[in-house]
Structures are given as C-alpha cells and as structure tokens.
Amino acid sequence: MPFSNPSLNISPPYSVLVVEDSTVFTLMYQHFLKEKGVVTTTCLTLEDASNVISRPQQHFDVILLDNHLTDGEGVTLLPMIKEQLKATAVIMVSANDDADFFLRAFNQGIDDYALKPVNMDLLWLKMKKSVHQRRLEKLNNEQREALNQWRDAELQEQALARHLIGAMFAKIRSDVDAIHYWVKPSSQFSGDSVINCQGVDGSDYVMLADAMGHGLTAAVSLMPVVPIFKAMAEKALPLSNIVFEINSKLTRLLPQDRFVAVIILHIQPASKIIDIWNGSMPPVLVLDENGQLVKQLDSDNMALGILPDTLFSVHPERIELRDNQRIIMFSDGVIETLSNNGELLSQEALIPLLNMPGNPLDGVKKYFNVDCPPASDDISIVQINTHNIIQSPKANRSIPIEQQSGFLIEHTLCGAALELLDIPGHFSDLLARQLPLPLVQKVFTVLTELYMNAFEHGVLGLSSEVKSQENGFLTFYEQKEQRVKALTIEHKVELKVQWQSALSRLDIYIKDSGHGFLHGDIKDTDLSKSYGRGLRLIEHLADSLEIIAPGNAIRVVLVGSN
Amino acid sequence: MEKHSIRLPNKFDFHYHRVFNQDLDLLLAKSDLKEIELDFSQVQYLDSSALGMLVLMSKKNEESAQAKLVIRGAQGNALDILEMANMAKLYAFL
Numbered sequence: 001m002p003f004s005n006p007s008l009n010i011s012p013p014y015s016v017l018v019v020e021d022s023t024v025f026t027l028m029y030q031h032f033l034k035e036k037g038v039v040t041t042t043c044l045t046l047e048d049a050s051n052v053i054s055r056p057q058q059h060f061d062v063i064l065l066d067n068h069l070t071d072g073e074g075v076t077l078l079p080m081i082k083e084q085l086k087a088t089a090v091i092m093v094s095a096n097d098d099a100d101f102f103l104r105a106f107n108q109g110i111d112d113y114a115l116k117p118v119n120m121d122l123l124w125l126k127m128k129k130s131v132h133q134r135r136l137e138k139l140n141n142e143q144r145e146a147l148n149q150w151r152d153a154e155l156q157e158q159a160l161a162r163h164l165i166g167a168m169f170a171k172i173r174s175d176v177d178a179i180h181y182w183v184k185p186s187s188q189f190s191g192d193s194v195i196n197c198q199g200v201d202g203s204d205y206v207m208l209a210d211a212m213g214h215g216l217t218a219a220v221s222l223m224p225v226v227p228i229f230k231a232m233a234e235k236a237l238p239l240s241n242i243v244f245e246i247n248s249k250l251t252r253l254l255p256q257d258r259f260v261a262v263i264i265l266h267i268q269p270a271s272k273i274i275d276i277w278n279g280s281m282p283p284v285l286v287l288d289e290n291g292q293l294v295k296q297l298d299s300d301n302m303a304l305g306i307l308p309d310t311l312f313s314v315h316p317e318r319i320e321l322r323d324n325q326r327i328i329m330f331s332d333g334v335i336e337t338l339s340n341n342g343e344l345l346s347q348e349a350l351i352p353l354l355n356m357p358g359n360p361l362d363g364v365k366k367y368f369n370v371d372c373p374p375a376s377d378d379i380s381i382v383q384i385n386t387h388n389i390i391q392s393p394k395a396n397r398s399i400p401i402e403q404q405s406g407f408l409i410e411h412t413l414c415g416a417a418l419e420l421l422d423i424p425g426h427f428s429d430l431l432a433r434q435l436p437l438p439l440v441q442k443v444f445t446v447l448t449e450l451y452m453n454a455f456e457h458g459v460l461g462l463s464s465e466v467k468s469q470e471n472g473f474l475t476f477y478e479q480k481e482q483r484v485k486a487l488t489i490e491h492k493v494e495l496k497v498q499w500q501s502a503l504s505r506l507d508i509y510i511k512d513s514g515h516g517f518l519h520g521d522i523k524d525t526d527l528s529k530s531y532g533r534g535l536r537l538i539e540h541l542a543d544s545l546e547i548i549a550p551g552n553a554i555r556v557v558l559v560g561s562n
Numbered sequence: 563m564e565k566h567s568i569r570l571p572n573k574f575d576f577h578y579h580r581v582f583n584q585d586l587d588l589l590l591a592k593s594d595l596k597e598i599e600l601d602f603s604q605v606q607y608l609d610s611s612a613l614g615m616l617v618l619m620s621k622k623n624e625e626s627a628q629a630k631l632v633i634r635g636a637q638g639n640a641l642d643i644l645e646m647a648n649m650a651k652l653y654a655f656l
Contacts, residue, residue, distance in 0.1 A: 238637050240603035310569070314603050315635050315656075425573065428607060441606055441639035448575055448609035473579070473618065533610040533647060540646045541639075 015059060016127070018042045019049045019074060020066040020093070025118070029064065032120045046071045053077070053084050060088045061131050064123075065110075067094040067101075078108040087138060089130035093118060158188065158216070165219055168226050169193065178388030179206060180360040183380040184333075184368055191218025192331045192380035195229060199236030200436060202392075204267040205229070206384060210281060210331040211260045212303075214378050221260055224253050225304075229264075235437060239266040239275040240314040243304075247312050250305030259305040263329045267321060269390055274327070275316040279303050282332055285347070289324040291355035325386045328354060333379035334364075339372045354383065404501045405434060411495040415487045418455055423495065424448040435499070435506075439560045442541045443506060446556055449534040450510045451493070456480060458512030458552055459491045504560035509553070516551030564594055567634075569601040574640070576611035586619055595627040600653070602644075603635030613647045620652040632656055 016033055020026050021044050033040045041060070043049040046069050052058065063081060067074040074092065081090060092105050095116040102113050111130040114123050181194040191211040198204055207229055211218035225246055232242045243264065250260060261280040268274070276284055280303035286295035297317055335345055345353075345367070356363030360383050368379055413421060428444035435443070456462045460483040466476045492513040499506050539545055544557040566589055571578060589598060600616075623629055634656040636644055644655075 237606075238603070240635055240637075241606075244604055422577075424575075424609075425577075437606070438639055441608075444573075444607040445609050445639070445643065452576065452609070452611075467614070473583070473614075477579075533613050537610050537613075537643065537646070541643075 015039050015061050016041070017049070017052065017060045017063045017088075019046075019063065019069070019077070021045065021069050022066070025066070025116075028118075028120070032124070036124065045069060046074070046077060049077055050080060053080055058085065060085060061134075062127050063088055063090045064114075064127075065090055065092050067092060067096065075105055075108065078105070078110065082109050087134060089127070089134045091123070091126055091130060161189070161216055161219070165189070165223070168223065169195065176204065176388075176392070178385045178392065179204070179382065180384075181208075181380065181382040182361045182365055183378065184365075184375065185214070185378050186333075186375050187215045189214075189216040189219040190378050190380075191215065191222070192333065192378035193219075193222050194380060194382050195226065197230055197233040199233055201236040201268075202270065203236055204265075204269075204389060205233035205239075205242075206265045206267070206329075206382065207262060208281065208329045208331065208380060208382050209260050209262045210333075210378070210380070212258050214376075217258075218378070221250075221254055221258050221305075224249050225260060225262075237437070239264060239277055239316045243277050243279075243314045243316070244309070244312070247304045247307070247314075248309055251308060254305045259303040261303040261331075263299075264316075265327065265329070265384070266316070267384070267386075267389055269321060269392070272321045274319050274321050276319065277301065277314070277316040282330055282335060283347070285328040285351070286319070287326045287328065287351065287354065291326075291351065293351060294325070295319060321386055321390070323387055323390055326354070327384040327386065328381070330381040331378060333375060333377040334381055336377060337368065337372055337375045337379060339367075341371075360385075406498075406500045406502075408496065408498040412492060413495075414489045414492050416484075418459060418487060418491060418493055419484045424451050427497065431499075436560060439506070439558065442558055443508075446538050446541055446558065447497075447508065449538050450508065450554055450556065451495070453534050453554075454493045454510050454512035454514075454552075458514030458516070459487075459493060460484070461514065506558045506560070508556045508558070511548075511553035514552050516549070516553075564596040565599065566592075566595065566597070567599040567601050569603075570605050572604050573607040574602075574605045574612040575607060575609040579611060579615060582615050583618075586622065590622055590626045592627070595629045597630040597632060598623070598627075599632040599634050599656075601634050602637070602640055605636065605640045606638070608640045608643050613643070613649070616644075616649060616652065630654065 014037070016038050018026060018029050018040055020029065020042070026042050026044070030040050030042065041052060043052055063085070065074040065077060074094075078090065081088065089111040090109070092102065092110045092113040093116060094101070094113070097115055105113065111133065112126045114126060176196060176198070179196050183190055183192050183194060185192070191214040193209045193211075194207070195209070196204060196206045207225075209222055209225060211221035213221075228246050228249060229242060232245060246262075254260075259280075263276065263278045263281045263284055265284075266275040276297055278284055278297055278299040279301040280299050283299070284297040285293055286297075288294045297319070301313060330350070334350065335347065338344060350364070353363035353367055354361070361381060364381055368375065411423060413423070424444060424447040427447055428440050431443055432440045457464070460480060462476065462479055462483065464476070466472050466479065469475065490513065494509075494511045496509040497506065535545075538556060541558070542556045543559045544555075546555040547553075548555065568585055568589075589595065598619075620631060623631060631653045632655075633644065633649065633653045636655065644650075649655075
C-alpha cells in the first residue's frame with residue numbers, strides 16, 4: 001500500500017519555531033511549550049529567523065510569527081517560509097487587530113492568527129488544529145499522488161491488454177461475408193467474443209464464447225481458448241477434438257469459479273452438414289428463408305473449464321446444411337438486458353428484429369443502442385447465411401496442397417531398434433505437419449500394418465493363429481517378448497517413404513529380413529476373427545498393394561486427393 | 563452402474579492393448595452392466611489391432627455381461643475403417 005496511515009487523533013505539535021523579540025513572551029512560550037513536551041527554537045530577530053529557516057534539513061511543525069520585530073515585519077518572512085518549509089503551519093501573532101492586515105497575511109498563506117495578549121490555551125488549540133490540518137493535507141496529497149500513479153499504471157496495463165487481445169483476435173478472424181456478428185461490450189473489454197476460422201478443407205468454424213463475468217477478467221479467460229481454436233480449426237480437426245482440448249486446457253488454467261460458455265459451429269459445405277456444440281449458451285436458432293424458426297438447439301452441456309476430461313461430453317449435434325437459411329447464436333446478454341421500458345427481450349421478440357430490412361443485425365443493433373439503457377452485461381449475436389457459405393468458392397475445393405514438396409525418407413532398423421522405435425507413430429507425427437490429415441490417418445494405419453507385419457511375422461516369425469486360442473493375445477505377446485530379446489544385427493526392416501506433391505502420391509516400400517511367406521489367402525480372411533485384418537485393411541485404404549516374392553517385401557501407393 | 567463409457571485415445575493402436583484389456587476386464591466383472599459405450603470422438607489413428615481389440619471385447623462381453631455395445635462419435639478415417647471391418651454387426655453406432 002502506498003498510503004500512510006491516517007492518524008485521526010490530534011497529536012500535538014512537537015517542534016515549534018518561535019519568532020518573537022519580546023523576552024516576556026518568549027519565556028512564556030518556552031515555559032508553556034516545554035510543559036507540553038514540545039521542542040522549541042526561539043529567534044529574536046528577522047535575520048536570526050531567516051538564518052534558521054534557510055538551514056538545510058530544517059523541520060518545524062509550527063512557526064509562531066510575531067509581526068513587530070526589531071529589524072522589520074514578520075510577514076516579510078512568509079515567502080521564504082512557503083519556499084523552504086512547505087509543510088510547516090504558520091500562526092501569525094500580533095497586537096494589531098487590523099482585519100485588513102490579517103486578510104493580507106492569510107493571502108500569503110498563514111494558517112491562523114492570535115492576538116496579543118495571547119491566551120495560551122487558545123493558542124495551543126490553534127496550533128494543534130493547524131498541524132492536524134497540515135497533516136491531513138499532506139496525507140491527502142500523498143493519496144492523490146498514489147492514486148494518480150496507480151491510475152497511470154492501470155491505464156498502461158489496460159492499453160497493453162487491449163493491444164494483446166486486439167492483436168490476438170484480429171489475427172484469427174477471417175472476413176467471410178456469410179458471417180455477420182455484433183459484440184457490444186459493457187466495458188472497454190468484452191467477455192463475449194466471436195471468432196471464425198477456415199479449415200484447410202474449406203470448412204468454416206465459428207465460435208461464440210461468453211466468459212463468466214465481464215471486463216478484463218472475462219476477456220483474459222478467453223485468451224487460452226483462441227490459439228487452440230485457431231490451430232485446431234485450421235487443421236480441420238473434428239469439433240469433438242477441439243471442444244475436448246479447450247475444456248481440458250481451461251480446466252487446468254482457470255480458477256475454479258471461472259468458466260467459459262461457448263457455442264462452436266463446424267460448417268462443412270462439402271458434406272452438407274453443420275456440427276454444433278453448445279455449452280451453456282442460449283439456444284442456437286435456425287431460420288428459414290421466410291425468417292421462420294425451423295430448428296432450435298438447446299444446450300445440454302456444461303460450460304468449458306468446469307468438468308474434468310473423464311466426465312465431459314464432447315459429442316456435437318449434427319444438422320443438415322441447407323441453402324437460404326440463417327443460423328443465429330447469441331449470448332445471454334441479449335435476453336437478459338432490460339429495455340428502457342423495463343422489459344426483457346424474449347426469443348420470440350428477437351426473431352422479428354433479425355428479420356428487419358436493412359443490413360444484417362441492424363434491427364438488433366438499433367434495439368440495444370436506442371431502446372435499451374447501457375447494459376451491464378456483454379451483448380453479442382452472430383448470424384450466418386448458409387447461402388453465402390454454400391456459394392463460397394473455397395467451400396467446394398478438395399484438400400489443397402498448396403506448395404510443392406517432396407521427400408524420400410529411408411529407414412533401416414536392426415536388432416533391438418526394431419522394437420524400441422515407434423516408426424509408424426513418428427512417421428505420422430512428421431507427416432501431419434505437411435500432409436492433409438485424412439491422408440495422414442490412412443498412412444498411419446497402412447504403415448502400422450506394414451511395419452507390424454514385417455516385424456512380427458517377417459522378422460520374428462510369429463504366427464497370429466495363436467491369437468485365436470484362449471488368452472491368445474497374452475500368449476502372442478509373451479512369445480513376442482521372448483523373441484525380441486534374441487534379436488541381432490542380422491534382423492532387419494528397411495522402409496522407404498516417398499512423397500511427391502505434384503502427384504499427391506505417397507509410395508511406401510517395406511522389406512524385412514525374414515524368409516517371406518505367401519499371402520494367397522488374403523481374400524478368405526474371416527472377419528469374425530480377432531486377427532488377420534492387416535492386409536485387408538491395407539487393400540481397402542491403399543490405391544495399390546503389391547507383394548513382392550518371396551513375400552518379404554511390399555509396395556503400397558496412397559494418393560492424397562479424395 | 564448400468565452404462566459405462568470408455569474414452570479411447572487419439573492413437574487407438576497396439577500400444578493401447580494392455581490398458582484396454584485391463585479396463586475391459588474390470589468393467590465386465592461388474593454386475594448390472596447394461597451398456598458399454600466406446601467414445602471414439604478423440605480417435606484419429608487406428609490400426610488392425612484396434613479392430614482385434616473390438617472383436618475380443620465383443621466376444622468377452624458375449625461370455626459375461628452381455629451388455630449392449632455402442633461406438634459413439636467415430637469419424638473420418640476411423641469410421642471408414644470400422645465400417646469396412648463390419649463392426650456394425652457387433653456394435654451399435656451413434
């Protein structure tokens with residue numbers, strides 16, 4: 001705390017300068033003040049007094065200043081006192097009761113006056129009162145100064161926060177003419193936020209978030225949400241993954257009494273569907289071309305940042321993406337703000353506002369700007385026109401691979417490395433940075449099958465028949481463990497992976513050090529068995545599969561565009 | 563305990579075998595088990611041992627709890643593979 005403690009009791013002055021040429025008075029003052037425990041300095045002349053006053057590091061609580069001194073008038077000292085001893089109270093003492101004189105003296109900054117002959121008790125009271133006044137003023141000044149400093153620091157912090165939050169959101173909002181939104185914050189920071197982002201597959205993600213509370217604290221709660229949403233939306237990940245990740249992060253980061261209500265839409269023009277996840281927001285409304293409500297999706301999920309991963313449901317609702325509809329999302333500020341007439345806006349009354357002619361959301365803006373007093377909660381509303389989404393040229397593109405690239409990666413693993421290195425896992429992590437996710441998912445499955453086939457059957461010579469027996473999986477893995485221990489440098493798997501962006505083609509070649517075996521019975525694999533699907537899977541996912549005699553090498557081709 | 567949900571990981575492959583079987587054995591030992599839901603919402607990667615685990619789970623369930631088996635939230639490549647392997651014969655898809 002920058003403030004000193006205000007002492008409300010009148011504490012006596014403890015250091016007094018007496019400027020008085022009459023020895024009778026000086027003795028009287030000294031005697032009286034000594035009784036009161038005050039340290040007194042006495043000067044008999046102006047010259048003497050000005051010497052004392054101009055000493056550095058001098059401090060007095062009160063100066064008792066007589067006006068009639070042998071070498072001049074006491075008032076002439078006042079400018080010097082004001083200059084040198086700003087905090088000292090001055091009580092002018094004079095036998096002259098001329099009101100004009102005292103008025104002038106007050107104008108020069110005296111705190112009080114006393115007439116000779118002096119009543120000492122009255123003077124003491126005046127001294128205490130003056131000192132108390134000065135101390136209060138000092139305290140007041142200190143507090144004002146501290147307040148100013150605090151306010152300046154606060155303004156700087158707010159400017160920084162505005163900049164950061166502004167930059168964060170500006171970066172992520174893409175201008176899509178299908179998506180109209182309006183956010184009316186109740187203070188300079190909004191706890192409501194609208195973010196939209198386009199996935200690599202041309203799908204649109206739109207999020208309306210309402211952090212608990214409003215102002216800066218609410219806006220700060222949104223900050224962890226933004227980068228996760230952006231990163232995952234751009235990769236066109238499923239909505240359930242995004243919701244899971246954001247909830248998990250917020251649950252870890254936010255204090256227990258903070259949370260973020262949210263609606264996230266994933267609009268997928270290619271498959272004509274919209275996935276909607278509503279966590280504790282008002283319902284999502286779907287209006288048809290006549291402005292009639294055709295669907296309403298209420299929230300049956302908790303807000304983000306409350307439930308642990310295990311209790312949290314992430315499954316979105318799925319609706320059809322139809323032409324000429326409007327999807328409406330809004331925060332609770334819309335239906336919980338009192339109008340000038342003291343009424344709340346019902347959902348039924350909101351729809352006509354949305355249907356008013358003019359620019360999108362004009363009716364809603366007018367209602368809250370004109371018909372309502374300044375709101376105490378943030379107000380936000382989003383309207384998405386499905387027609388513009390469907391018409392958007394980006395909506396219909398296939399998975400784009402914008403920049404040309406290519407690589408040929410060769411791995412040879414020998415001995416214990418065969419077991420220790422998770423080649424399919426590492427490969428898919430690597431490829432996920434470059435190739436579209438659906439392709440990477442396929443590649444992962446294919447690589448895992450190829451690698452496990454080469455390793456378990458080719459190199460280790462294990463047979464999957466074991467798996468069909470009672471506790472077969474356990475037996476199989478026990479056998480595997482034993483044979484892994486016997487691996488030598490002669491045991492080997494070679495893997496080559498080549499990517500050519502121009503052809504959108506991934507070639508995989510894998511060869512093991514085993515003897516090879518025929519896979520003529522692939523077609524007959526019984527699906528009800530818990531093993532033996534590997535090659536069927538590869539056949540299903542790959543664009544071509546070639547087993548090279550004697551059966552210890554396989555070549556697979558996957559093509560990206562889908 | 564009537565309904566139980568297992569959330570599967572991002573990579574549902576042979577590495578998950580041990581955890582899966584442990585969870586499953588614990589689950590099937592419970593009485594009054596009416597439904598087991600496998601939450602596929604986070605699964606992006608899948609291999610044939612995952613399919614093996616699903617078949618095994620169905621068999622074990624048949625021999626013990628005989629609960630309803632549900633796969634929920636599968637999407638993309640994972641859904642494609644599950645469908646290809648005719649898992650709809652063993653599991654209800656949500």
